[in-house]
Amino acid sequence: MVRVLFLHPDLGIGGAERAVIDAALALKSKNHEVQFVTAHHDPSHCFQETKDGTLKVTCVGDWLPRKVFGRFYALCAYIRMIYAAFYVVVSPSMQHDVVFCDQISACIPVLLLSSARVLFYCHFPDMLLTTRKSFLKTLYRKPIDKLEEYTTGMAHKVLVNSHFTAGIFKETFKSLGHVQPAVLYPIPDFDxxxxxxxxxxxxxxxxxxxxxxxxxxxxxxxxxxxxxxxxxxxxxxxxxxxxxxxxxxxxxxxxxxxxxxxxxxxxxxxxxxxxxxxxxxxxxxxxxxxxxxxxxxxxxxxxxxxxxxxxxxxxxxxxxxxxxxxxxxxxxxxxxxxxxxxxxxxxxxxxxxxxxxxxxxxxxxxxxxxxxxxxxxxFSFKQFTEQLCDIVENLAQDKSHNISPIWILTIISLVFLIIVIYLPWF
CATH class of the missing domain: 3.40.50.2000 (Glycogen Phosphorylase B;)
Incomplete structure (x- = not known):
């Protein structure tokens, strides 16, 4: 049995949420232990499996702002996920062998402070989901984009949702030529x-x-x-x-x-x-x-x-x-x-x-x-389950690709430096 903890920014209703829930159900069907940690979970606006207790959900850091003066959505999302990652690392109730995180990679250096293996699911590079219509927006996004690229490369394993996304991943993250993302198609919940x-x-x-x-x-x-x-x-x-x-x-x-x-x-x-x-x-x-x-x-x-x-x-x-x-x-x-x-x-x-x-x-x-x-x-649930379980089980057993704690602390310091730089904007 592998203990898998899913770390997701906002466990509401959407394609990304459906994908991680299906992943959790697939692992659970093979008797692996799964739980979620998220920065936001509203029982009135979520999928049934997280509402009825089929999947255990712990919500932390929802008191942190989602935006400041109607802006800085990305930065606030990064702060919320980093806070949740620290909770995962220090909380004695968060026992896990593998952390499955998605959407925001800035939390990965924090997760590496534990002995768990980190699996990052890249739905799509976040830097491509926003426009750069002004110089200030470009200036604001530049360090965030760089941080996304570097921290994505720190995961022990990277998954993408299609061959199309795999191609975009290679084109976007130029410095990650050594990373070979595996394709794991999301699947419908047949039941x-x-x-x-x-x-x-x-x-x-x-x-x-x-x-x-x-x-x-x-x-x-x-x-x-x-x-x-x-x-x-x-x-x-x-x-x-x-x-x-x-x-x-x-x-x-x-x-x-x-x-x-x-x-x-x-x-x-x-x-x-x-x-x-x-x-x-x-x-x-x-x-x-x-x-x-x-x-x-x-x-x-x-x-x-x-x-x-x-x-x-x-x-x-x-x-x-x-x-x-x-x-x-x-x-x-x-x-x-x-x-x-x-x-x-x-x-x-x-x-x-x-x-x-x-x-x-x-x-x-x-x-x-x-x-x-x-x-x-x-796109059967059986194929999805077998592929995901193989990935998770092999990752849990693989102790290679360990990163120096000094390097991890350096990256974490860089994350907080970026936040401090932005604080005057608030």
Whole structure:
């Protein structure tokens, strides 16, 4: 048995959270001991497994700020994770052999103060998730970006969620040519997907022959407006009597962007006179998500260069074809023309693919059946579990690649130096 501790910044609802929860469930199914430590966990806004006690969760450092004067999100996130890492190292109740951390690598030097092995899961380089629109923003991000690169290289093992992300990892972290990240695809929770749909919820869905569905967090990078504009073109071509668009997404009232983008999308729908033909849902349950995917004609997956994306896999498993942007993770998950369509991220291209389902009523069933078979063959829980367990068990036994405590303390000092430099900005 290996004792695995998962260290995650914010254990809410999202693809990254789903991935680490599935990893914990996989290890637990093989009788390994697992627990979570996080800087934030809200029982009213989390996955069921962390709500009902299936997975033990310890929340530390939530009193630390998430932002200062509406800024410094990254720095605050780093401070919160470093604080949580110190808690993991010094707390006698945190017994572990391997620490599985993700998203923020700045905590790794602290974790190396213990004898545990550190496994870092890189969903995507954090430095690529923000823009540098001003000199001050560039100046602010420069040391944070460097810190991300150096500390990522200190992990005993690095995992990525797709071959696409592995390529981006190599291009982004130039100094880590010696690091060979292993690909571990996130997988759907088959047990959850096999549960019954919410019949009462299904009955309340718009009664149209063709329901097009978007499932993404309410974030601008998810490009949900593309689904709205493509739907407008579809309406122009086929009329409004047969089609309806449902936009469902993770939503957190604490997150300013969630609130702003939700309003922007509502305003766009109003401007296009589609208010009665587009339904918005926020923070739905797992049963409602299954119901949506089981009822939809197809899923519109609009993010560009998405590093993986678990929703297309969940959709295909529930026999819901996928129309996705032809970049990033969907290139590895969606079979173009067989389980859905990969399109340029333009309204006319998405609309053309949507029209195929309206014009051929048998297409949904044909592509849906092929999608489920593809998921079973390539993204099964069994394959995921075996691969992850091998990695964790080998890592727990491997005592090589130990880093000098002096070097660790040097890196920790550098982390705190960066924080001190930024303090006057506060």
């Amino acid at each position: 959850a997907l096999n549960k019954a749909v919410d019949k009462e919820f299904v009955e309340k869905l718009p009664q149209k022959p063709f329901l097009f569905l978007s499932i993404n967090r309410y974030e601008r990078k998810k490009n949900i407006s593309l689904a709205v504009m493509a739907f407008e073109l579809l309406v122009e071509k086929h009329g409004i009597s047969k089609v309806h668009l449902i936009i469902a997404g993770g939503y957190d009232e604490r997150v300013t962007e969630n609130r702003e983008y939700y309003k922007e999308l509502k305003d766009l729908v109003d401007h296009l006179s589609l208010t009665d033909h587009v339904t918005f849902l926020r923070s739905f349950s797992d049963a409602q998500k299954r119901s949506l995917l089981s009822s939809a004609t197809c899923l519109l997956y609009t993010p560009e260069n998405e590093h993986f994306g678990i929703v297309p896999i969940e959709a295909m498993y529930l026999q819901c074809p996928v129309i996705a942007a032809n970049s990033g993770g969907p290139l590895e998950t969606v079979a173009d023309g067989a389980t859905g369509y990969l399109c340029d991220p333009a309204p006319d291209k998405f609309s053309e693919a949507m029209s195929k389902f309206v014009e051929d009523e048998n297409l949904h069933k044909k592509l849906g059946e092929a999608g489920k078979q593809r998921v079973i063959q390539k």
